[in-house]
Amino acid sequence: MFLYLLTLCDMALLQILHYPDPRLHKKAKPVAQVDDRIRQLVADMAETMYDAPGVGLAATQIDVHERVVVIDTSEEKNDLRVLINPEIISRSDEASVYEEGCLSVPGVYDEVERPSRVRVRARNLKDEVIEFDAEGLLAVCVQHEIDHLNGKVFVQHLSLLKQTRLKAKLRKQERELERA
């Protein structure tokens, strides 16, 4: 899959927005048609995700507000999933807690509780409708990425006290980076 994208396009590394950037809270619009522009976007997102490295990336994180996600939770980094207009069509009653991180909130990891298993419907690069069941890290990642498309960053699942502290800390860090 990734090799196919490599042969299709030149790729580019994209800049990832950092929380608390207000652009991370924009709601992404559905993709009307999977065309060459979307294929180029997916190629660039995949390269950016593998370079970071991360197990997923939502278009929102690179300031593109369209419903496109790439995920690769495999050990060997050879199982790219492209999800266009992804939806969760069912969730387990059972929930699990996972220590989450995010490329848009570097250095911050905290526990988030979500449904343990989800069924996902999306379109792929061939514009086919696909459905699959996810559990474990894949289930966490799909839910984390769909949150991004809806303008939600994982820290918004934490207590308001934690969010306020985190914002202050990250704003200070960015100021120090600017001066350095």
Ligand code: GNR
């Ligand atoms: O690379 C990532 N790792 C991760 C770990 C636990 C839960 C979620 C994630 S997703 C994250 C990449 C990212 O920020 N995607 O939006």
Ligand code: NI
């Ligand atoms: Ni993220």
